[in-house]
Amino acid sequence: MxxxxxxxxxxxxxxxxxxxxxxxxxxxxxxxxxxxxxxxxxxxxxxxxxxxxxxxxxxxxxxxQPCRTIGSARPGWYESIADSGPVHLMEQLLVFGQQTTGLPWWASIICTTLALRTAVTLPLAVYQTIIIAKVEALQKEIAELARQLSYEISVKAREKGWSEKTCRYHFKKNLRRIVSELYVRDNCHPFKASLLIWVQLPMWVFLSLSLRNLSMGIGHVPAGLQEELAAGGALWFSNLTLPDSTWIIPVSLGLVNLLITEIFALRQLDASKFQKYVTNFIRGISLAMIPLAAAVPSSMALYWLSSSCVGLGHNLLLRSPRFRALCRIPPTRLDSDTPYRDISAAFVAKYIKLKT
Structure with missing residues (x-):
C-alpha cells in the first residue's frame, strides 16, 4: 500500500x-x-x-518505525554523574558509617560530614592559608625588586634608545620571570591555594548526589534503605526523604552561608572592585541556595547545613593565634591577638551602628 x-x-x-x-x-x-x-x-x-x-x-x-536506528537514548550528564563510581563510593561510605556507629540517619549524616571535612578539607585549608601568607610575605620583596628592575630598564633604554613601549615590554617580561623564581624558591605558587576548592567542591557534589540516590531509592540502593531514611529523621524533619516543608533547614543554610561571606568580607579593608563583585556574587549564591534546599530531600539539605556549619567553625579556627602557631602558618598583616573580638566589633560597627 x-x-x-x-x-x-x-x-x-x-x-x-x-x-x-x-x-x-x-x-x-x-x-x-x-x-x-x-x-x-x-x-x-x-x-x-x-x-x-x-x-x-x-x-x-x-x-x-525507522528503517534503522540512528542513535540510542543516552543518559544526560546529571544522570551520568549520579550513577558514577565516586557517587557509589560515597553511598557505601554513608551506609558503612551509619551501620558502624548505629546512630540514627540524621546524626550519622552530621558525624560523617564533620569527619570528612575535618580529615580532608581542614588540612587543605591550612595549606591554603600557608600559601596565601607566603605570597603576601613576598610582596615587599617583589616591590623592591621591581624598583631595581625599573632602574635597570631605564639605563638600558638610554643606552639602546628604546621606546616607552619597548621598556614596558622588557619590564613586564623580566618581572614575571623574577616573580616566578620567587614562587619556586618559597614553594608558594598562588595556584596551589586553589587546591582546596578542587577537592571540596567535587566531594560536596558526590555526597549530595549519593544522599539523593539513597533518599529516592535510585541505582544500586539496597532494599529497605529508603524506608530507614524515611524514619531516620528527628524533630520537624522526621522523614529525610521528603523536603523540609517548614523551611527551617533551608533558611538556616542561607543564614550560615551569609555569615561566612560577611566574616570573610570584614577582613577586606581595602577591597578592589573585583573583590566586591565576587563577594556580592557569593551573597547571591547563598540566597539562591535557600529555595534549592527547600526542594530537595531533607537528607541533602541537612548535609548542606552541616557542611556550612563545619566550614564556619574551620574559618573561625584558622583565625586563632594558637592554632596558627601550631600549624606554623606565617604571620600576616591581618593577624590579631584577639581575632574574635575584632570580628564582633567590626560586625557591630558595619551593620548595627549603620542602622542606628
Missing amino acids: WFRVTGTVTTWPLRFCCHGNQVAGKTQVRCISHGVYTRGHYAHPLVPKPVLFATPLAARHLEL
Whole structure:
C-alpha cells in the first residue's frame, strides 16, 4: 500500500507492514535511476498481501518505525554523574558509617560530614592559608625588586634608545620571570591555594548526589534503605526523604552561608572592585541556595547545613593565634591577638551602628 508525494526526481513512499496485530509504517525513497532502496539498502517491489489486512486498518495500532536506528537514548550528564563510581563510593561510605556507629540517619549524616571535612578539607585549608601568607610575605620583596628592575630598564633604554613601549615590554617580561623564581624558591605558587576548592567542591557534589540516590531509592540502593531514611529523621524533619516543608533547614543554610561571606568580607579593608563583585556574587549564591534546599530531600539539605556549619567553625579556627602557631602558618598583616573580638566589633560597627 503506497502513499506517494512525487517530485522531480524522487518519490517518498510510506510502507505499512503488519506484524501480528500491529502495523508498522516505514519510509522509503524511490529513485528513478536506482529503483527502490531504504537508506542505502535495496528493497524489492512490494507485493500486496491481502491476509495482512484481514481486520480494518483503523482497528490496528499504527506505529512508525525507522528503517534503522540512528542513535540510542543516552543518559544526560546529571544522570551520568549520579550513577558514577565516586557517587557509589560515597553511598557505601554513608551506609558503612551509619551501620558502624548505629546512630540514627540524621546524626550519622552530621558525624560523617564533620569527619570528612575535618580529615580532608581542614588540612587543605591550612595549606591554603600557608600559601596565601607566603605570597603576601613576598610582596615587599617583589616591590623592591621591581624598583631595581625599573632602574635597570631605564639605563638600558638610554643606552639602546628604546621606546616607552619597548621598556614596558622588557619590564613586564623580566618581572614575571623574577616573580616566578620567587614562587619556586618559597614553594608558594598562588595556584596551589586553589587546591582546596578542587577537592571540596567535587566531594560536596558526590555526597549530595549519593544522599539523593539513597533518599529516592535510585541505582544500586539496597532494599529497605529508603524506608530507614524515611524514619531516620528527628524533630520537624522526621522523614529525610521528603523536603523540609517548614523551611527551617533551608533558611538556616542561607543564614550560615551569609555569615561566612560577611566574616570573610570584614577582613577586606581595602577591597578592589573585583573583590566586591565576587563577594556580592557569593551573597547571591547563598540566597539562591535557600529555595534549592527547600526542594530537595531533607537528607541533602541537612548535609548542606552541616557542611556550612563545619566550614564556619574551620574559618573561625584558622583565625586563632594558637592554632596558627601550631600549624606554623606565617604571620600576616591581618593577624590579631584577639581575632574574635575584632570580628564582633567590626560586625557591630558595619551593620548595627549603620542602622542606628
